[in-house]
Amino acid sequence: MFDPPAPDALSPTGAARLVRRTLGRAARPLLHRALLRGLRPARLPHDPPLERRPCRHGRLKALRLHGARGQRLAAWLALPQGADPAAQVPAVLALHGWGANASTLWPVVDTLLSSGLAVLLLDAGNHGDSDAEAFNSLPRFAQDLATGLDALRAEPAVDARRIALLGHSVGAAATLLHAARHGDVAAVVSLSAFAHPREMMERWLRAHHLPRRGLGTTILEHVQAVIGTRFDDIAPLNLVPALRCPLLLVHGAHDTTVPLADAHRLHAACPGSALLVVDGTHDLRAALAPHAPRILQFLGRHLGTAAA
Template sequence: MSAGLLRRWLLRRFAVPREAHAATPADYGLVAIEVGLPARDGRRLHGWFVPPAGGTPAPAVLVMHGWGANASLMLPLARPLHDAGHAVLLIDARGHGASENIDFMSLPRFAEDVAAGLDWLGGRHDVDRARLSLVGHSVGAAAVLLEASRRDHLNAVIALSAFAHPRDMMRRHLSAMGLPWYPLGALVTAWVQRLIGARFDDIAPLTTLPRARCPVLLAHGLHDNTVPFAEAERLAASRPGTALIRVDAGHDLSEAMPQARGAFERFLNASASVPET
């Protein structure tokens, strides 16, 4: 297969399945502002910003969805975060939800959109830029960990259903397609890394989580068939002190929020009082 054909096959095979929003903040009793913020490449990112209910400036949480999802699927998290005193920004990554399209998405590009959201929050008068936290699901979890590894001043990170290494995800994906790892899988993986402009070893949560300069909480479903629970255990072991919550759920943790709500609130509140190192 020629380089051009392989590139076109990869772009087609890993194209983002765009889904419309299934709900709005109002469905969860939240008063939100619909916002448009610039991505690093100038494209428009759609988001919902839920201003703080109490005094300002207030701590804020940026919430990032996973691959093929959108901000509406993360709304079950918004209410408990807001009730706990945080402003909340939920954004659609490029090529997702109501954000502008892009030729292809990747973990590094998800992280770029997280960075754009943090920059936007840092410019608001009602947000305390010294108390910004991140929450992400699946690829979004890997993205918030990647961005956290690059920032000196974050309050905390909550990673939901995070995978340990992109290569493991690629192996599972190609196996489901019936493609052998050697030689085809290894070739495709090499080309994906070339396409996204990053080595898997450099952007893997196993690499980025230990580099994060803030407290990290992992939450993972015991019945996750997309990312096995064992990967969460590997991640937790990669940095001593990383908390891990076991949730009676699959890959989608939205229905399990009542189980984890209290733990999330306690973690974020405790992290706000942890001195920077």
């Protein structure tokens, strides 16, 4: 029986090396498969399908987009009533969170349409009606978002210079990743964003009663190797100082998935950003309605609509 040194005797890097040696080459593929299973998002169906839902202030059409990884992405474009291609309206691309789908952001559609904004809802890979893939990650959410942006800019009725992003949880982190790296959107509305993916993974380790040192360190290193980037390089906390567009952070006061402190940290790291704390949890669908005028005012001011 292997008896490891006391935890305090190991650095995180040393612990990772130790566990890798302990697991052995044969066990690493087992760990990889176990992680893929454990981190795989639930496939939430659209019930009812979006095409069957009433769209009071616009018209909805389904799209099938070709993603950056060769996968098919499901998307839905809603245009305001009477949208004239010659006039070109501003738009919002809305991206859901982990284990959700475009339906979870459906409540914002009519509100945005009524303000003259087009809306693109998107199922990220492995979610909703989009194709299944081996794994998901924050960078892949951002890739799928970029595919949706390309589709929006190709729509004749949409003004490609006036597009904002709205995302929830990991979808919000993806909007911040894209906006910080590309600087090609007019504004970002972030709902329930986390500050750092490492902290989210550490919460996942605790929830599954896995030690932070040793095996936990190896898991964190392995996840970063699989997604192809370091957590520090995609952390919203490290990205928001580079934003060149306005940012509205919206967070639930009773969020137990991502603590409210994360929103305050992001707000402090991004001078000029706005923070709206609402009476809600991580799922903000019910909590957003009373604050719709504030969100519409933010979007209207930066997209040039009547809501401003």
